[in-house]
Amino acid sequence: MLELEGVRSGYGKLEIVQAASLRVPDGAIVGIIGPNGAGKSTLLKTAFGYLPPFAGRIALDGQVIAGRRPDQIMRLGVGYLAQAGGLFAEMTVHDNLVLGGYTVSRADKRRALDAVYARFPLFRDRGRQLAGALSGGEQRLLAIARALIVRPRLLLLDEPSAALAPRFIDLIYATLVALNRDGLAMLIVEQNVEAILAVAHRVFVLDLGRNAFDGTPAELRASDRIRRLYLGEDGGEDEPVEGPGR
Amino acid sequence: MLESLLEFLIQGVVLGGLYALFAVGLSLIFGVLDVINVAHGEFFAVGGYLAFAAVVLLHLPGAAGVLGAAVGTFLLGLCVYPLLIAPLKRRLGGRPQGPLYLVLTLGLSTFLQSSLLALAGGDYLRVPPQVSGILDLGVTAVSHQRLLVLGVAAGLLTALFAFLRFHPEGLAVRAVALNPDAAQAMGINLPRIFSLTLALGVALAGVGGALMAPLFNVYPAVGFPLTIKAFAITILGGMGNPVGALVASFLVSIAESLSVMVIPSQWQSLIAFAVMIVMLLVRPRGLLGRAVSR
Amino acid sequence: MTARARLGLAGVGVAALLPVLLPHPFVLTIATQAAIWALLAASWDLLSGYTGQISFGHAGFFALGAYGAAVSTKHADVSPWLGLLVGAGVAAAVGLLTGFPALRLRGHYLALVTLGLAEIIRLVAQNWLDLTGGPFGIHDFRSFPGLPAGALVHRQAMYVVVVAIVVVSVAIMYQVCERTTAGQAFRAIREDEVLAQTLGIDTTRYKLLAFSLSSAFAGLAGGLYAYYVQLVSPVIAGAATTSLVIGMVVFGGLGTLWGPVLGALLLYGVYEGLRFVGVVYNLVAVGFVIMVFVIFVPRGLAGLGRSA
Numbered sequence: 001m002l003e004l005e006g007v008r009s010g011y012g013k014l015e016i017v018q019a020a021s022l023r024v025p026d027g028a029i030v031g032i033i034g035p036n037g038a039g040k041s042t043l044l045k046t047a048f049g050y051l052p053p054f055a056g057r058i059a060l061d062g063q064v065i066a067g068r069r070p071d072q073i074m075r076l077g078v079g080y081l082a083q084a085g086g087l088f089a090e091m092t093v094h095d096n097l098v099l100g101g102y103t104v105s106r107a108d109k110r111r112a113l114d115a116v117y118a119r120f121p122l123f124r125d126r127g128r129q130l131a132g133a134l135s136g137g138e139q140r141l142l143a144i145a146r147a148l149i150v151r152p153r154l155l156l157l158d159e160p161s162a163a164l165a166p167r168f169i170d171l172i173y174a175t176l177v178a179l180n181r182d183g184l185a186m187l188i189v190e191q192n193v194e195a196i197l198a199v200a201h202r203v204f205v206l207d208l209g210r211n212a213f214d215g216t217p218a219e220l221r222a223s224d225r226i227r228r229l230y231l232g233e234d235g236g237e238d239e240p241v242e243g244p245g246r
Numbered sequence: 247m248l249e250s251l252l253e254f255l256i257q258g259v260v261l262g263g264l265y266a267l268f269a270v271g272l273s274l275i276f277g278v279l280d281v282i283n284v285a286h287g288e289f290f291a292v293g294g295y296l297a298f299a300a301v302v303l304l305h306l307p308g309a310a311g312v313l314g315a316a317v318g319t320f321l322l323g324l325c326v327y328p329l330l331i332a333p334l335k336r337r338l339g340g341r342p343q344g345p346l347y348l349v350l351t352l353g354l355s356t357f358l359q360s361s362l363l364a365l366a367g368g369d370y371l372r373v374p375p376q377v378s379g380i381l382d383l384g385v386t387a388v389s390h391q392r393l394l395v396l397g398v399a400a401g402l403l404t405a406l407f408a409f410l411r412f413h414p415e416g417l418a419v420r421a422v423a424l425n426p427d428a429a430q431a432m433g434i435n436l437p438r439i440f441s442l443t444l445a446l447g448v449a450l451a452g453v454g455g456a457l458m459a460p461l462f463n464v465y466p467a468v469g470f471p472l473t474i475k476a477f478a479i480t481i482l483g484g485m486g487n488p489v490g491a492l493v494a495s496f497l498v499s500i501a502e503s504l505s506v507m508v509i510p511s512q513w514q515s516l517i518a519f520a521v522m523i524v525m526l527l528v529r530p531r532g533l534l535g536r537a538v539s540r
Numbered sequence: 541m542t543a544r545a546r547l548g549l550a551g552v553g554v555a556a557l558l559p560v561l562l563p564h565p566f567v568l569t570i571a572t573q574a575a576i577w578a579l580l581a582a583s584w585d586l587l588s589g590y591t592g593q594i595s596f597g598h599a600g601f602f603a604l605g606a607y608g609a610a611v612s613t614k615h616a617d618v619s620p621w622l623g624l625l626v627g628a629g630v631a632a633a634v635g636l637l638t639g640f641p642a643l644r645l646r647g648h649y650l651a652l653v654t655l656g657l658a659e660i661i662r663l664v665a666q667n668w669l670d671l672t673g674g675p676f677g678i679h680d681f682r683s684f685p686g687l688p689a690g691a692l693v694h695r696q697a698m699y700v701v702v703v704a705i706v707v708v709s710v711a712i713m714y715q716v717c718e719r720t721t722a723g724q725a726f727r728a729i730r731e732d733e734v735l736a737q738t739l740g741i742d743t744t745r746y747k748l749l750a751f752s753l754s755s756a757f758a759g760l761a762g763g764l765y766a767y768y769v770q771l772v773s774p775v776i777a778g779a780a781t782t783s784l785v786i787g788m789v790v791f792g793g794l795g796t797l798w799g800p801v802l803g804a805l806l807l808y809g810v811y812e813g814l815r816f817v818g819v820v821y822n823l824v825a826v827g828f829v830i831m832v833f834v835i836f837v838p839r840g841l842a843g844l845g846r847s848a
Contacts (some may be wrong), residue, residue, distance in 0.1 A: 357827025
């Protein structure tokens with residue numbers, strides 16, 4: 001569904017992603033992990049059009065999307081969840097959701113909103129609350145709910161577990177898995193290696209802007225080298241991965 | 247004493263309508279585009295010239311002049327984002343460089359003002375009032391023209407705030423002002439919203455220019471003193487907050503009006519600037535603005 | 541000094557000699573005023589280009605210098621040579637005061653405060669009849685004593701005096717900006733003020749220094765203007781002055797000092813030259829130049845040919 005080949009990008013003259021390639025097959029959950037500064041978030045932003053790629057191919061269902069604006073890519077069925085600050089904090093929960101349906105016709109909007117409220121009943125009575133007043137986990141759920149209004153086929157998530165209590169991390173990932181079972185593909189950048197290894201079909205490791213490894217979670221765990229470098233000694237902790245000593 | 251107070255209060259309120267038309271547009275443009283439009287006053291002037299052209303040259307009724315000013319400045323405003331701001335943004339790559347945009351709009355201001363001078367000459371052009379007559383309120387008399395300004399301002403600004411509050415596109419404009427990245431992820435076309443907002447903001451000034459033409463006369467630099475005052479007003483209200491600009495417009499206009507009781511009238515304008523400087527030192531975000539990270 | 545800078549200075553040197561070699565009164569008039577603008581432009585560049593504190597109020601300091609000089613000579617019979625210092629001193633004092641709020645303001649807000657300040661100065665100049673002569677300004681004050689009397693020779697002498705003062709001033713500013721630790725501090729503050737602070741640079745001290753120096757030289761330019769043109773009116777504190785100065789610096793190249801000088805000479809030459817074509821077009825060109833250069837030629841003339 002989504003193909004990135006040899007992508008180079010960064011900010012201004014600063015090149016952060018040197019040469020990254022990955023594929024997200026239809027209906028799959030693909031993870032991106034790696035040390036801080038490896039370019040994971042940058043790559044995700046580039047895929048969604050926030051940053052223009054310096055080089056490389058980015059295609060959605062075979063159609064080249066490199067160089068398009070985020071709102072154009074969104075209309076192709078792609079959703080994007082920022083790491084932080086993705087909501088309109090000074091607006092109400094209701095308005096946030098309505099904005100999620102900006103591209104949906106008036107007639108479908110009501111139906112779409114109802115569908116989302118059905119899946120996330122906790123927001124039904126909180127319509128008038130300011131989005132910024134919600135707890136961290138609730139905000140993350142709201143962002144997901146909002147992204148679902150347009151029924152995307154692919155979601156790009158930037159560290160969905162960041163700064164969340166373990167209880168919420170479980171809830172978020174359970175939600176994502178359920179959504180995936182309904183056919184929604186996902187590309188997830190994560191620092192929380194355990195969380196993503198538990199749900200992903202395939203994981204790409206990015207280091208210093210380049211691909212370092214890719215494989216199924218089992219393959220990653222099986223490799224001693226990868227375990228030591230990127231997963232922590234025993235690969236079984238819930239903490240952010242530390243990069244290889246530099 | 248009370249009579250004087252009332253008289254100046256009323257005059258202040260009437261003046262506030264004009265300030266509001268100007269400052270709300272300016273604040274909206276800043277809130278959405280993060281650009282301070284130094285050339286705002288020139289759109290006011292253009293509005294005046296369009297009214298002159300419609301009424302004096304083409305012998306159309308006064309209302310046509312106002313409508314023509316609105317449409318004309320709107321169309322001119324639509325050109326500003328794609329021709330000037332977008333190219334600069336592309337070069338800067340999204341790095342915040344506020345002052346450079348200020349320099350750009352300063353250049354635009356100089357360019358527009360002197361173009362008007364070149365095209366139309368420096369004479370003060372007279373435009374007949376759209377409405378004549380005076381309303382006698384006992385304590386004071388207010389010309390119908392000034393009341394028209396207040397009325398139109400009230401109507402247009404109500405429409406604007408209703409648009410921002412209830413219409414989906416208005417919601418989109420607010421979204422862009424709050425969080426442009428998230429707005430894009432919602433499918434909102436940023437360049438379109440930027441152009442639309444800028445055009446709307448300057449069209450308000452253009453309407454103001456057409457309505458005030460009978461009172462101020464029309465000449466190239468007619469808008470500039472208002473621009474600087476509007477900066478002071480928007481800072482007082484909180485840059486980027488149109489409601490703050492609305493409130494501050496009346497606060498300043500009434501303060502200016504009342505001040506005539508204690509200081510000579512030519513020093514009136516100082517109040518606005520003094521207030522601005524004090525605000526910037528004490529509370530840069532203004533009365534209603536969001537906290538400033540600078 | 542880079543090769544480009546040498547070339548620029550050589551060009552300026554040639555331009556400077558021209559009026560002496562071709563003593564046409566019109567050429568002398570333009571050249572003298574261009575030199576004054578060059579000083580003003582350089583002073584703006586010191587503050588806004590080098591130190592990154594973009595000021596929209598330099599017209600105010602210019603006016604303070606002009607009025608300070610004119611008023612002291614007219615009302616207190618101060619010799620014009622000293623009057624220059626008075627003007628510069630007044631401007632520097634106000635500049636120093638302005639520096640204090642600047643410590644906390646950045647970007648747009650600083651620009652607006654300085655714009656407001658210039659407007660206040662203009663309003664005071666316009667309305668304080670007794671001191672400033674109101675809207676018509678001050679015109680009956682003497683100029684530099686001791687200069688030769690003949691019409692043309694007098695102009696030439698004036699030209700030499702003005703240019704000499706401008707050259708020395710710009711040289712001083714250049715020394716400070718390029719050869720002292722203060723200059724390094726200025727640039728550090730422009731690049732990243734927070735970083736500069738963590739590196740132990742006393743940004744407060746250097747910002748205040750930049751404001752004082754910049755406004756002092758702007759005031760000096762104002763004083764020269766006063767004694768040259770012999771008419772000081774509130775117009776000089778207005779937007780056209782600010783526009784012209786910013787245009788000159790943007791045209792010449794922010795943060796190079798010699799760029800703004802060159803930009804001032806060229807732009808002023810064009811500005812006055814266009815006056816021949818028809819008064820009304822000259823500011824149009826300035827506005828156009830500002831817009832085009834800010835967008836497409838950010839480093840101005842000083843940066844042409846240099847790889848980005």
